[in-house]
Each structure stands twice: as structure tokens, then as C-alpha cells.
Amino acid sequence: MAPFVKEVFGFQCMKKEAMVLHPRFRLHAGRFMQAVGAAVENIHSTDLDKDVAPILQTLGGRHIGFNGFDIDYIDVFKRALLEVWEEELGDEFTPECQKAWSKVFVYVTEKFRIGYVQSCKKDE
Template identity: 40%
Template sequence: MGCDVSKSTDVIETEEIESDTFEFTDTQIDTIRSTWPILACDMTDIGSKVFLKIFLEEPKLKYIFSSFSDMEENELVHHPLFIDHVTRFMQIIDYLVENLDQEKSDFEQALLMLGAKHATFPGFQVSYLNLFTKALLEVWESAIGEEFIPEVQQCWAQLFTYIMRYIVQGYELYFSECQDDIVDEKS
């Protein structure tokens, strides 16, 4: 199965997140939804900026995407596979924003599966997910501008922490299952 159980399983930092249950208040939902249209008007551009920021911060991460790992930034933003990946990434956020006040169990399951899928990518480390949260907040701040006051930032940070928590859990579950498979094979 190609499990590499020696990979890092650092936990996403959740400092300043008030709720461990990730129940969003009506005010938090309203805050997120009121700023989302600024970002959603060009999800491909915003998502591209997130990934380019991540690749700049951690160039090794770009090489996990073998289809476009050797491309320069100006080529990358026009590459169909890159655009498709960015679009799917932003659609996940869009779906969650639209459904923040709904039952989240199905979505949480999808995030767990996404985390497990990332565990199968050669070279992907769970610590890279910290870069996503950081890049998202930086791109959001740039796009939203002066409306990105501390309260808005906190609401989005809570949403990103929620997303990353389940992706990390899925990543770790994948390796836990692989470890169980190895033990079963030796028995």
C-alpha cells in the first residue's frame, strides 16, 4: 500500500480558537458569509494565489504535483491541472461557507477522506497543512482589505482550523490503518 509510517504527524496549531467543538455562532456565520463574496467573485485567482504562496513558502511541496512541478508561476496559473486543483480546493470552501449552519457530519467525512488521500501523495507531510492556513489568511487579508478586521480574521481562522483538523485526522487515520495492516500481515 506504500505506507510510510515514519512521516511527521504534527498537529495543526489551534491557538486562539475558542471552541473545540467547531459550532459556529450566527454572528460568525454571518461574518464569514458577508466577506465570502469578495473572495468568491474570482475563486480561481484567489485559489491560485493561495497555492502560489504555499509553493513560495515551501518549494518542496510543488514537486508533489508532478504534472506541473517544473513550471514557472506564469505558466502554472494557466495550466489546466493546476486550475482544476485550485478550483476544487475553492469549491470545498464555498460548499462549507454555504452550509455552515447545516449538519456537518457528511462534510467532515469528506474532509477525512481528503486527508487520507493526501497521505498517499509521495513526499506530502502533514506539517504542510500549516502552510495552507497561513496562506489562506494572508490571501484573504489581501483580498478583503480593510474589512479584514480581527473579528473577521478570527472567524475565518476558526473555519480553516475546522477544515484542517479533519484533513489532519484523515491523514493520521490513513497511517494508523496502514500500521494496523502491517501488524496484521506479520501476525
């Protein structure tokens, strides 16, 4: 969807097939999926922002260390997630399913964005 983003993470010379098998990529993706899992597991929490937001904000804040990372990449990532979910779920990716996952990804990426912005301000 946005091949230039691969440069930020050092995967610019890799094809998708090799990249998804790379240990560093798998670790990075695994950490993100743990964050998504935390959001989903706590979706009915009376205080989701207290239980999950700090994790997501910390994750976002860590991305100031990636040279060339741009805050707009967060929106690209959100769109890519929905595209991957649609591919993987196929017919099970109903409009209701899409709406639910979209809400999860909006929540996750917005908290991530807040953490990134806060960390950038600390570095100024």
C-alpha cells in the same frame, strides 16, 4: 511561502503565474474550495461534523497518494490561505473577518488532518 511543497504536486519548475493557470493546479484548488464552500454553507448546521467532516476527511485521506507529502504542510497551507485572503480582500479583511476565516480554515484543515492520519494508519 513554502516553495518546496510544490515538488509534492509536480510544480517545482513552475513560476507562480504559470502554476495558477495549470489545469491540474486549478482542478486541485477547485476541489479544495468546494470543501471550504461546503463548510461555509453548513456553518450553522446542528451537526457540522456529520454533514461536512466526512468530505474533508476523505480529501485529507487522498493525500497519502502524494509522494513526499508531509502532515506539517497542512499548517503551511492554513497560513498561506489566510495570507491570500488578506491580499485578496484588502481593507475588507478586518480583524473580525480574519478571525472568522481563521476558524473556518482551522476546522477544514483539522478534519483534513484527521483523514490523512486515518488513511496513513490503514496503510500501515
